[in-house]
Amino acid sequence: MDDLVKAERRGQVLVITLNRPDKLNALNRAMQTRLQQLFEEVREDGRIRALVITGSGRAFCSGADVGHLGAQAALPMDQQLVHPPSFTARQAKLYKPVICAVNGMCAGAGLHFVSDSDIVIASDSAVFTDTHVNVGQVSALEPIGLLQRTSLTTVLRMVILGKAERLSAAQALASNMISEVVADDRLMERAMELAELVCAGSPAAIQASLKAIWESFHYPLDVALNRSFEQLIRYRDHPDAKEGPAAFLEKRPPQWTDG
Numbered sequence: 001m002d003d004l005v006k007a008e009r010r011g012q013v014l015v016i017t018l019n020r021p022d023k024l025n026a027l028n029r030a031m032q033t034r035l036q037q038l039f040e041e042v043r044e045d046g047r048i049r050a051l052v053i054t055g056s057g058r059a060f061c062s063g064a065d066v067g068h069l070g071a072q073a074a075l076p077m078d079q080q081l082v083h084p085p086s087f088t089a090r091q092a093k094l095y096k097p098v099i100c101a102v103n104g105m106c107a108g109a110g111l112h113f114v115s116d117s118d119i120v121i122a123s124d125s126a127v128f129t130d131t132h133v134n135v136g137q138v139s140a141l142e143p144i145g146l147l148q149r150t151s152l153t154t155v156l157r158m159v160i161l162g163k164a165e166r167l168s169a170a171q172a173l174a175s176n177m178i179s180e181v182v183a184d185d186r187l188m189e190r191a192m193e194l195a196e197l198v199c200a201g202s203p204a205a206i207q208a209s210l211k212a213i214w215e216s217f218h219y220p221l222d223v224a225l226n227r228s229f230e231q232l233i234r235y236r237d238h239p240d241a242k243e244g245p246a247a248f249l250e251k252r253p254p255q256w257t258d259g
Helices: 029-044 066-073 108-116 141-146 152-164 169-174 184-199 203-218 221-235 239-249
Strands: 005-010 013-018 050-055 059-061 098-102 105-107 119-123 127-129 180-182
Touching (some): 005 029, 013 184, 108 127, 108 141, 119 169, 127 152, 141 152, 180 184, 203 221
Parallel strands (some): 013 050, 050 098, 059 105, 119 180
């Protein structure tokens, strides 16, 4: 599993690389399991302040392995219903910041990483498409997640046109699905630049902020605002909430606690 999903520490950043290039990084069960394990390890490691996710070879992720889909379909229905996906940081309820660096094809289940990351950038050659209906599968989780980023028009075209609707990096940027497009050979360099900027902020404050924002989608606006206000007030007792103003007044770099 370690070969299929590589994890490399670069200072306070963990770079996760989907590493099945011969299959265009199609997700199988072993890869999903390894990703879940990594997120649990990251949760317990306060030295890691940000994550970068990318793919090896000429694709980011071509979706779920079709063979894996067949094996899943063969299971009794009660076994299929008790295993919701947990291979992205947000699915795993991990709120350390995630930067998704899309290199090449991003299709089907690969769109989970786009919908669930905090910052999504792409190379010039990146392409986004939803191929579920072309292999007889329901497209639901990924498009619903993408609605938090882009328009219903964009999502519905991707769902019902399937592989015939291929968004270029420029089109994905125009639709707000991603936030930045860079040259192919600059993708990882730019991802690491962003990750280092993220690491300069208070890890605890960033995680609390992300948790409040992502969880807000589960509630009506007034409930989400009230819950966030409570979280905001409770956080004022955190050491970083005191260190930040003190460092600013003393004109020195803040010394944050590990996240």
